[in-house]
Structure formats: structure tokens, C-alpha cells
Amino acid sequence: MANPVTSIIKRILHKLKRLVALGIQRSRQLVHTRRARYHGLNNDAGICYQTVKSPLTQINLHARPIVNSMDFLPDRHSLSGTDFVIGPHVEFAKAYIANGDDPTWDYAKTRYYQLAVAGRLPFPVMGECQARMRCQKFIWMIEQIRRHGYKPREFGAIAVAPTTDGKWMVINGKHRCAALLALGEKNVDVFVGLDNEVRVQFRHLAESVWPRSSYHLSFEAMESLGKPNKDKADEIQQLIEQIKKQKLETWANIYHPLPFYEFGNLTTQVAPDTSYQRLQMILDAADGNVEDKRVLDLGCNLGFYSFSLAHRGARVTSVEMRADYHDISKRIVELYDMNVRFRNESLTPQLIDEVGDVDVTLCFSMIQWVIDQHGMDYGKQILRKISERSKLLMFDVSVNMGAACLVCPHGQELVFVFDWLKEATTYTDIQLVGQVHPYGVDTRYVFACKHQ
Numbered sequence: 001m002a003n004p005v006t007s008i009i010k011r012i013l014h015k016l017k018r019l020v021a022l023g024i025q026r027s028r029q030l031v032h033t034r035r036a037r038y039h040g041l042n043n044d045a046g047i048c049y050q051t052v053k054s055p056l057t058q059i060n061l062h063a064r065p066i067v068n069s070m071d072f073l074p075d076r077h078s079l080s081g082t083d084f085v086i087g088p089h090v091e092f093a094k095a096y097i098a099n100g101d102d103p104t105w106d107y108a109k110t111r112y113y114q115l116a117v118a119g120r121l122p123f124p125v126m127g128e129c130q131a132r133m134r135c136q137k138f139i140w141m142i143e144q145i146r147r148h149g150y151k152p153r154e155f156g157a158i159a160v161a162p163t164t165d166g167k168w169m170v171i172n173g174k175h176r177c178a179a180l181l182a183l184g185e186k187n188v189d190v191f192v193g194l195d196n197e198v199r200v201q202f203r204h205l206a207e208s209v210w211p212r213s214s215y216h217l218s219f220e221a222m223e224s225l226g227k228p229n230k231d232k233a234d235e236i237q238q239l240i241e242q243i244k245k246q247k248l249e250t251w252a253n254i255y256h257p258l259p260f261y262e263f264g265n266l267t268t269q270v271a272p273d274t275s276y277q278r279l280q281m282i283l284d285a286a287d288g289n290v291e292d293k294r295v296l297d298l299g300c301n302l303g304f305y306s307f308s309l310a311h312r313g314a315r316v317t318s319v320e321m322r323a324d325y326h327d328i329s330k331r332i333v334e335l336y337d338m339n340v341r342f343r344n345e346s347l348t349p350q351l352i353d354e355v356g357d358v359d360v361t362l363c364f365s366m367i368q369w370v371i372d373q374h375g376m377d378y379g380k381q382i383l384r385k386i387s388e389r390s391k392l393l394m395f396d397v398s399v400n401m402g403a404a405c406l407v408c409p410h411g412q413e414l415v416f417v418f419d420w421l422k423e424a425t426t427y428t429d430i431q432l433v434g435q436v437h438p439y440g441v442d443t444r445y446v447f448a449c450k451h452q
């Protein structure tokens, strides 16, 4: 038996170690806060708006106020939520257009350059060399747009998101937006992002800053994102209350997120990043464009992927066996007027035939349940049918972990899923495109399957 004194000492030492580690981490963060330098977004965490090309919506740059997005610089240096039109980007672009040919004009005197030198632009640059390069590239971009026009479908669109008080927040493409404003453009094609996706993109950055009280402006800007559905506010609230009472899941309100402003506070059974990481994998596999594509979402649950893709112009059919999930999704379709057809059925090969040829099929964490219900051959039959009907299959399955799962020798999980897909489907191009950890301790390997 362990000596009780030794074990108490061990516990105290362990606690002390953790306290010291936290102390070091906090001190580093304090230094960072004092220096007030921009961290940079980590685009691997989930959804990424860096090179979005569709769907595009035309907005009038002068019809609503445009504000800067979160920069997570301390409040004394932050531009978060402030008027974009009088900010350093537009100021620089206007100054260049007015004076760029004048040899006495010195871009190093601009506020934009000075912020860049100090590392305080919401862009990872710092020091004179990088600041000069940044300015030169900005001027290059202004000239490209002046000479050839803004080409969102080729080079990526400006991404904006609505705020609850009716403004546009520029999430990506500040330089393009500034150039267009300075060039006097009015109507511009942009990608209109969803508040839940933007929050996810900024979540890790938000979590990394400390103390929070020094970053009030950025948190306030993040809070302000969203497009409330004011017309249906009461009915939506009733639905949220109903969901909470229904106790659909074991430790959370819902299984995966519902991508609408009002549902943002519901807790999810799967780790928050999982759904967004998969969504980004779908978009990447579909070359970033699902506009007008036919999508079939199998075991769609409440429809996170269905709604997120429908928002991007996809025509979605979704299949879910459980009536309680299905009824909620149907109600959301009515409340938000979404273009998704939810079917409350158990998945069969006939159903896949009935839906017909599609561009994308999603089969995430569901085939193990079908196999559990109807056996392995049936599962493979479904997979084969999908491969006959769908140009692209996005797939993952639980292996060796969970209530229903496929089993294989330990360590061979990834090889097993690949071989299994190869055997069960007619796809000739099966690529591992990433992995997710829905419950933190498990790994699902995500495959994109196509015909070559």
C-alpha cells in the first residue's frame, strides 16, 4: 500500500507544478498583451473564409456601415468593431490613389505602414521590411483591381458577416474592400458568412488571449455577430425551449450545432470543432463551390451539414430515421425558409435510387448504425449504391470505439476503413482528407471518394 504521506506530498507537488506552468503561461500572455501584437488566425481549426469564391451576394458598400472584424489586439490598439471606412486600410488606399504618382508621397508616413511596423495590423506582419513588403503588395493589389477589376470568382471574395445592429463586418478581404471603396465602387459581390462559422474561425484566437478584460472590444465585436430572425422570434424561442425539454442527447442539448444565430447557445454532444472541420473538408473536396449542387445527407441528425450547405446554394435532401430530430429540422426549414428536403426514413438502397444521381453524398458516423441494425452486407450494399449514384462521397465511420462500430485489429483502423471503402464501393479515387475527434478521445478518419 502507498504511504499516505508520500501520496499527499506527490499530490501537492503535482498541484505546484501545474500552478507554475499556469504562472509561466499567464506571464507570457501578459508580455504579449503589453506588446500588443497580432497573433494570427489558425485556419486549421475549422471553417476558413480565406479563399471563398461562392455563393456571391451583391451588396452596396455605402448602404450600411462597415466595421472591422475582431483583431484580438488589446483595447488601446484594437480596431475591432470600429468604422472600416475611416480605418487605416481605406485611408492608405485613398492616399495612394490620390498621391501615388507624386514622388514626394511617402507611404511610410501612413498610419497603415506604422501599424504594420509595430505588428498591429490584423495581419501577421511586423518590422520595417515586412511592413514595406505589405505596403508594396497592397499597392500592387490596388493597381490590379484598378486595371483588371475585382475578380472574386478567380481570386476569392471579400467575406462579410452581418451584425445584430444591421452593419457588415469585414471578415476577410479588407485590402480588396478598401481598394474598391477608394476606387469609388458601390455594388460589390461578396460572400456573406454565418455568425456561427465566423465565431468558430476566431474561437482559438479568442481563447488564447488573457486577460479577457484587455480585449473587451474584440469580444464585443464577436458578440455582435449574427442575423436574428426577428419575424419569428417567439416561435424560435418556443422551439429552443422544446429542444431543451426533449433531452435528445445524454450530456448536451443537441448532437451537433444548429447553424442559426438563435441556436448558438445550445450545447452539443460532439466536440465543437468536429462539425466545422468536416464542413471545411466537404467544401475543399467540392472545390469550394456547392452552389446548385445536389447533396444527399445520410443520417443527417438535426441537419448541421444540410443547412450549412443549403446556405451556400446547394440543393439538399436529407435522411434521418429518428422522428424527433426530423420534426425539429422540418420546423427549422419553415422558420428560416431553407431549401432542404428532410425525409424521416430509415436508409435503404431503394431510397438512394429514388433520390437519384447527386453530386455529393455525406455519410458521417452513420453507416455503423445501419450495419448494427441490418448487418454488414446491407451496409456494403448501401455503400455500393451510393458509389453508383454519387460523384463524391464524404465518409467516416467509428472503428473499435463506441456503442456501434466496425471492428478490426488494433492499430489498423485507418488501413481498414480505406480497404473497406475500396471493397464496398466502385470509387477509384479514395483520399484520406483529414480526421476529427467527435468525443475528444476517439478518431474518425474522413475520406473523400470520387470516380477518376
Ligand SMILES: C[S@@+](CC[C@H](N)C(=O)[O-])C[C@H]1O[C@@H](n2cnc3c(N)ncnc32)[C@H](O)[C@@H]1O
Residues within 6 Å of the ligand: 256, 275, 298, 299, 300, 301, 302, 304, 319, 320, 321, 322, 325, 345, 346, 347, 363, 364, 365, 366, 369, 370, 373
Ligand atoms: C452519430 S449520428 C451522426 C449525425 C451526423 N451525420 C453527423 O455526423 O453529425 C448518426 C445519425 O444517424 C441516424 N441513423 C441511424 N441509423 C439510421 C438509419 N438506418 N437511417 C437513417 N438514419 C439513421 C441517427 O438517428 C443519428 O442521427
